[in-house]
Amino acid sequence: MADNTNLTTNQRNIMKFDPKDHEIALSTEDLHVFYGKTEGISEGDLQFERYKISALIGPSGSGKSTYLRSLNRMNDRIATVTGKIMYRGLDINSNDIDVYEMRRHIGMVFQRPNPFAKSIYENIAFALRQRGMNKKQELDEVVERSLRQAAMWDQVKDDLNKSALALSGGQQQRLCIARAIAIKPDILLLDEPASALDPVSTSQIEDTLLELKQNYTIIIVTHNMQQASRISDYTAFFNLGKVLEYAETGDIFTNPKVDLTNDYISGNFG
């Protein structure tokens, strides 16, 4: 547990960073999400530090996925999101933002692996080509680098032209991670990326994420408490659409301030 001195915690047990010591990659202010007239999220006020892994935990239906999907506006046609999402001094929740451009900075990996019905190579090269990267050599390089970063280059380097749908679930998910980092985002959002995978694939994905942390800010939703404690630096606990507690992961798991957090991480509900 590092220097708690420059972390302040307000009455609601939600940690705030001191910008002097912590570079904030993304933050939300007064975020509310409505599905029609039902409110899905209220008061999602969180800050995410650069080059760290922040985990969002909480029982099913607590709004952690909804919150995550709001961060790169994936909820745009599904729900109404009010409040601010600050990224590099810009409120990316405003109407003036070019959503497509913004998503190249804030990438996402989903719960179920969703590779395109294309070859392994095309899965990665496709989005790059859509944005004007046409040189074969350049594309080859990015494909190799991304697959290496996702720790699967050695397994697939001879099968790049094979369909991605022929890969195993764990490999598909790592391909999705490779695809997301190929466009060099700043921030990577992951929505329970390992929940559909076996333990071996899960631990490989976790190793990959710990590697990626050097270059990416990672925000991950997980229902797996061990996973959150193994890989994350900070953890936010969601319940009934609210963030009840946000602190360093070590603190959350050893010394939760809120009773509900304690109940949840000790497996008493959720």
Next chain:
Amino acid sequence: MNAKRIDKIATGVLYAIAAFVVIILVALLGYILVQGVPEISWHFLTSPALSFEAGGGIGIQLFNSFYLLFLALLISLPISLGAGIYLNEYAPQNTLTGLIRTTIEILSSLPSVVVGLFGYLFFVVQFKLGFSILSGAFALTVFNLPILTRSIEEALANISNDQREAGYALGLSRWETVTKIVVPAALPSIITGIVLSAGRIFGEAAALIYTAGQSAPALNFHDWNPFNISSPLSPMRPAETLAVHIWKINSEGIMPDAKAVSAGASAVLIIAVLLFNFLARWLGKRLYKHLTAE
């Protein structure tokens, strides 16, 4: 009676019903093929029909059928694709789009003879296109649009939403996601839908009797200028198709070998439609395999 016995009886009854359906189909196909296949020869497939003498063929009718099919698909495919994409990818769920869907459903159950009479009044008379390939192609388009639109819409609806989200998450626009990810992924079922509808168009008679006409003037197969009326490509010439030819021979054919020509033409028609069906399955499976593995 115990459950096991009831199950056995039910299984037997269902088998019998299924067998009954298959037997009818096989008997029908078998009868047409046994009657017709001996009449088929290269001469029969390529020479023009004769009105008063024996020994006529179905060459022009066969060409007309394929040409009309080609034109009808050329017109209806882009429209259906656009409509299908709009309905499944862009249309909001509201009363208006609900109304559009209902309209399409009603259109698809329209009897083809009604489509033919509408085509006659609208294209042949009102737009003064006369009995022509063009009138026929438009009538077939009216006939084909609702069904093709529905099948394309369904093909797109079967593509998991995960695929669209994957595209959005990479910063692709909705248009890029639809055209480069969703449509390619749905291509096997779209192609299957197109080929199956081609089979329906190929066998259609009622919609064409009053639009493409019932006569097959001699064609000059050395003249491929579409503006010459005797050219096979001319869209303004009347064009009796194979299915219309069969109907015509049976209702007013006076050639001495009318029965034989009709039997041969029916067999050719059935074989073509069967080929379309097999082609659809084969292409769909192939494309699916191509996309999913190797």
